[in-house]
Amino acid sequence: ENSPAPLPERAIYGFALFLGSWFGFMLYLIWAYVPETWLFSLGLTYWPQKYWAVALPAYLLVAVGIGYILLFGINMMSTAPLNSTHTITDNYAKKQQQKKFQEEAIPALRDIPISEVNRMFFLPEK
Amino acid sequence: MEERRYRSASGAPIALRRRQHSASCRELAVRCPRLQLRSLSAVTSAVWLVAYGLFVLSENSMVLSAAIFITLIGLIIYLHFVKIDQESLLVIGSLGIQVTSSYASGKESTTFIEMGQVKDVVINEAVHMQKVIYYLCILLQDPGDPQGVSEVVPLFQSSKPRLDCLIEVYRSCQEILQQRKTAPQ
Numbered sequence: 001e002n003s004p005a006p007l008p009e010r011a012i013y014g015f016a017l018f019l020g021s022w023f024g025f026m027l028y029l030i031w032a033y034v035p036e037t038w039l040f041s042l043g044l045t046y047w048p049q050k051y052w053a054v055a056l057p058a059y060l061l062v063a064v065g066i067g068y069i070l071l072f073g074i075n076m077m078s079t080a081p082l083n084s085t086h087t088i089t090d091n092y093a094k095k096q097q098q099k100k101f102q103e104e105a106i107p108a109l110r111d112i113p114i115s116e117v118n119r120m121f122f123l124p125e126k
Numbered sequence: 127m128e129e130r131r132y133r134s135a136s137g138a139p140i141a142l143r144r145r146q147h148s149a150s151c152r153e154l155a156v157r158c159p160r161l162q163l164r165s166l167s168a169v170t171s172a173v174w175l176v177a178y179g180l181f182v183l184s185e186n187s188m189v190l191s192a193a194i195f196i197t198l199i200g201l202i203i204y205l206h207f208v209k210i211d212q213e214s215l216l217v218i219g220s221l222g223i224q225v226t227s228s229y230a231s232g233k234e235s236t237t238f239i240e241m242g243q244v245k246d247v248v249i250n251e252a253v254h255m256q257k258v259i260y261y262l263c264i265l266l267q268d269p270g271d272p273q274g275v276s277e278v279v280p281l282f283q284s285s286k287p288r289l290d291c292l293i294e295v296y297r298s299c300q301e302i303l304q305q306r307k308t309a310p311q
Contacts, residue, residue, distance in 0.1 A: 079253050082261060082280045087252040089275065113273075115246045115265075122249060122293050123300060 028053070088114050132291035134158075135259050140285050142294060150219025150302055154295050157212045158285045161205070161230060173197055206231040210284040215295065219302050223247075223264060225281060237279075241306065243267055245275060247299040249292050260289045262296065 032053035039047060080086040093111035101107065129143045138159045145153045177193030209230040216224040222240040229235075245265040251258055262281045268274035287295075 082252055082254060082263075082283070083278050085275050085278055087250055088265070088278060094274065114248050114250065118246075118248045118296070119300075122296050 130291075130294075133288050135257070135286040135288060140287060140291070142287070142291050144294075144298060150305055151217070152298050152302055153214060153216045154298055155212055155214035156282055156285045156287055156291070158210055160211075161209055166201075170197055202231075205229065206233055213282050213285055215281060215299070217299055217302050219305050225279075227284075239264060239266070239279065244303075247296065247303060249289070249296050250278070259286060260292055261286065262292050 031047060032050060036050070039045075089111070096110055098110070099108035127143065127145045129141055131139060131141050134140050140159065141157045143155045143157065145155075147153060173196065174193055177189050181187065181189045206229060210227050211230045212228045214226045214228075216226070218224075218241075220241060222238055223244060225237045225239075227235050243266050245267040247262065247264050249260055250263050251260050261283075264279040264281065265275045266277040266279065268276035
């Protein structure tokens with residue numbers, strides 16, 4: 001149903017986006033380079049200041065650079081500290097129900113408590 | 127009493143000393159590497175070079191005295207509040223667990239956790255500063271829920287021993303903690 005195969009509608013969307021982005025780019029170049037007097041003589045007096053033709057790309061690039069650092073910082077902030085219980089368990093593990101043990105059946109999936117895991121890994125002598 | 131050498135998570139040499147005071151009382155102490163003379167001289171030279179550069183630029187001799195002052199005060203603060211010399215764990219079977227940190231200036235800070243609050247001592251893995259490290263921690267019991275953990279107390283935070291040292295400490299602690307289950311209440 002939701003396959004990524006090409007469809008006629010998708011071809012039309014793609015072409016519309018292609019034309020739209022070329023048109024937008026040409027408009028941006030005209031706005032940035034054509035002198036103001038020529039634009040006034042055509043009647044286009046209420047376009048934004050040309051200052052923004054340089055300022056917006058500069059803002060965008062700085063935002064992308066800051067975004068790298070911001071993402072790194074957000075990741076570091078959301079890492080649980082060493083003294084938090086989130087390193088041991090979470091809501092799903094606390095509320096899990098114990099299924100009954102059935103003979104000859106694969107045991108149900110569950111979160112094993114950390115004490116049990118430690119005893120299994122570290123107590124047996126080599 | 128025995129002492130064995132291990133490595134910390136960053137590769138520095140540390141030493142673990144185990145003492146058995148009685149059948150239900152054990153003390154485990156991890157000694158961190160001492161302050162190295164070469165790192166101390168490197169930091170001092172760097173600070174004094176920067177101060178000399180500022181003095182050459184600004185022609186103000188107060189910069190040099192300030193740099194000497196800052197270096198001395200910084201060293202004292204570092205030795206008294208930051209540089210940990212030894213971290214020890216004293217496990218007394220029926221009483222509790224005492225965690226002591228001794229700083230390089232001689233200051234000791236102690237925390238005692240009584241045995242009723244201790245659920246277990248486990249080796250946990252967690253993400254810490256772009257690395258995954260093993261660390262020993264005490265799980266405190268949640269008074270309302272017998273299966274729940276109310277708090278996690280990480281141990282050996284500044285010496286950060288590697289897994290082989292942690293396994294030794296873990297086994298020693300578990301021998302004592304298991305006695306309280308078999309002993310009559």
